[in-house]
Amino acid sequence: MRALQLAEQALAAARGEDAEVVVQSEVSAFARFAASVVHQPTLIENDVVQLRLARDGRVGGAMTNRTGREALEELAARAREAVASAPADADFPGFAPPAEAPDVGGYDEETAGLSPEAGAWLAAAAIEAAQPFSLYGYFTSGLTELAVAASTGLALCHRATDAEVLALAADESASGYADRAASAVARIDPAAAAREAADKAAATRGGVQIEPGPYRAVLEPYAFAELLEYFALDSLSGLGLLDESSYFVGRLGERVFDPKISIADDALDAAGLPKAFDFEGVPKQRVELVTEGVARGVVWDRTTAARAKDGTTSTGHALEARYRRWGPQALALSVASGEAGSMDALCELVGEGIYVTRVHYLSVVSPREGIVTGMTRDGTFRIRDGRRAEPLVNLRFTVSVPDVLAEVPGLTRKRSLVSRAQWYDERFAFGYTVPGIATARFSITGNGSAPGL
Numbered sequence: 232m233r234a235l236q237l238a239e240q241a242l243a244a245a246r247g248e249d250a251e252v253v254v255q256s257e258v259s260a261f262a263r264f265a266a267s268v269v270h271q272p273t274l275i276e277n278d279v280v281q282l283r284l285a286r287d288g289r290v291g292g293a294m295t296n297r298t299g300r301e302a303l304e305e306l307a308a309r310a311r312e313a314v315a316s317a318p319a320d321a322d323f324p325g326f327a328p329p330a331e332a333p334d335v336g337g338y339d340e341e342t343a344g345l346s347p348e349a350g351a352w353l354a355a356a357a358i359e360a361a362q363p364f365s366l367y368g369y370f371t372s373g374l375t376e377l378a379v380a381a382s383t384g385l386a387l388c389h390r391a392t393d394a395e396v397l398a399l400a401a402d403e404s405a406s407g408y409a410d411r412a413a414s415a416v417a418r419i420d421p422a423a424a425a426r427e428a429a430d431k432a433a434a435t436r437g438g439v440q441i442e443p444g445p446y447r448a449v450l451e452p453y454a455f456a457e458l459l460e461y462f463a464l465d466s467l468s469g470l471g472l473l474d475e476s477s478y479f480v481g482r483l484g485e486r487v488f489d490p491k492i493s494i495a496d497d498a499l500d501a502a503g504l505p506k507a508f509d510f511e512g513v514p515k516q517r518v519e520l521v522t523e524g525v526a527r528g529v530v531w532d533r534t535t536a537a538r539a540k541d542g543t544t545s546t547g548h549a550l551e552a553r554y555r556r557w558g559p560q561a562l563a564l565s566v567a568s569g570e571a572g573s574m575d576a577l578c579e580l581v582g583e584g585i586y587v588t589r590v591h592y593l594s595v596v597s598p599r600e601g602i603v604t605g606m607t608r609d610g611t612f613r614i615r616d617g618r619r620a621e622p623l624v625n626l627r628f629t630v631s632v633p634d635v636l637a638e639v640p641g642l643t644r645k646r647s648l649v650s651r652a653q654w655y656d657e658r659f660a661f662g663y664t665v666p667g668i669a670t671a672r673f674s675i676t677g678n679g680s681a682p683g684l
Contacts, residue, residue: 234278234376235388237298241280242380244307249285251326251381253510253551254278255657259373260347262354266365269354274347275373279657282306283552284314285326291317292552324537326381327512332389335498335505335515339415342392343374353421357398360422361429364400364407370421371395373658379512389507393660395650396421399609400428404683407431408453408589408609412650412662414504431588431610435682438624441613441675447584447640448673449577449614454587455566456649456663458603459494462632463561465598467496467520469535469543470558478601478633479526487526489639493567494521496530496548497664503563503648504660508547515547520561532559562651564663569642577669579617580640585626585673586612586619601632606679625679630672638671 234254241252261273280303283292291313295306354370372394380386394416400407409427411419450458462478464471471477478487498506498515508514511533519527531539532549535558548559571577578586588610596602604627611623643666650662 232376232378232388232390234378235380235386237278237280238378238380239386241282241303241306242382244303245282245284245310245382246307248311249326249382251283251379253281254376254378256376257373257658259371259658260345260350261369261371262347262351263369264354264358265367267358267361269351272347272351277657280306281552282310284310285323286314288319288321288323289314289317290320290323291315322534322538324533326383327385327533329384330387330508330512330514332387332507332514333499335507336501337389337391337414337505339392342372342394342414342416345372345394345416353396357396357421357425360425361398361400364402364405364429364432366425366428367399367401368397371654372416373660375658375660379508379510381512385512387508387512391505391660393504394419395652395660396424398425398428400425400432401684404681405432405435406609406682406684407433407435410453410650412504412648412660434612435610435622438611438622438681440624440678441585441626443675443677445672445674447581447669447671449574449581449584449586449667449669451574451588451667452647452649452665453589454607455665455668456651457590457593458632458635459564459566459663459665460651461593461595461603462601463564464557464595466601467529467561468558469529469531469539471598472529473535473538476598477529478599479529480599482526483528485526486524487633488521488524488636490524491569491639491642492521492524492636495519495565496561496563497565498563500563500565500664503565503664504662506563509549510551511545511549513545513547513549518546518561530559530561535559562661564665566646566663566665568644568646568666571641571643571667571669574643574667575619577641577643577667578614578619580669581614582617584614585623585675586614596629602629603632604629609682622682624681626675627677627679628674629676630674634672635670640669640671642669643667
């Protein structure tokens, strides 16, 4: 594999230093569209090489996307300069030892060979299906390789494919949202996503305001996944546990959520966007985070596991070196399904309340208490007599995620893979597999703008 070959060449350029190389290679295409017109078509072929050296307790590194012999020699020289001037790092656990990565799949030949022209046709199919609404969003697909090699003898490489369509159907007074993601393009239907977005948009015209206060609510998988992401940043991370910014501090082994809630991080699941190992070269593990409402654990990387000093080991959740200050992260959350046959069935369980398609502009108010604030968008409705009723304006909310999960009338049997990738920097596809959820408490703090552009 090309990425592993580059990693070994960069390791050779380090000439016997204590070293680690991470290589990310990608071939990807984007067909973005706005107002139903494809624009900014993008084809990327790129290799990024990151080299870190360790010397006398200091760690320094450099990166490049030039891959010739001279470029790799220059990379090694810059890494030597960096390590020579770096401060000592008492928490550095050393580079990872040799390991064998699990066979998780995640590679699809059709997706790997998908041409930019084929991607543009799939985008066009979505645009056609959204009429009479204008469609905004993108279709993207990519082939990536991640390789990690170290002077310890570690040498791993994982090849993966992914495809995603994001569809926002809108005009001046309406908006609806849907997306689809998978490791194989055959498993997503851009036209179906666009129709879902358009149907939702058609129901959002004339949104009305409601009084602030706590409401029973139904959250679609899109909204549930994003809310979980912001809760997970601290509360499901080993760094959050060590720094006492996690909601789980002092609560491991206790019931913290409704017994219907079970959450794992499972990058080994071939139905998701699987990963074999993390950016330190540690094989991925399935981690049970919450079992039937009881807090069971968090995810770890090598640095936080060493800091724990209680025999804790990495679960394979290290980010890239430049983002590692955020701590290990759960990037493959999987929430167990429930018994409700549809989102309509969840509305029946709620009776009176609100229905939320999507949330955005989220920020964490208090990580220790799991409090998150944000706004609903692209499909917010009132629930009356167990049915989705009149449209609402976008609503401001501030919720305690533990309160949202404390009393859960139901979850759908069907789960959706919701992409959480933002497509910045090097391509790294990830997402959460979650059901729709009904909650007894979702606190609305105010009214925002009406749906639409």
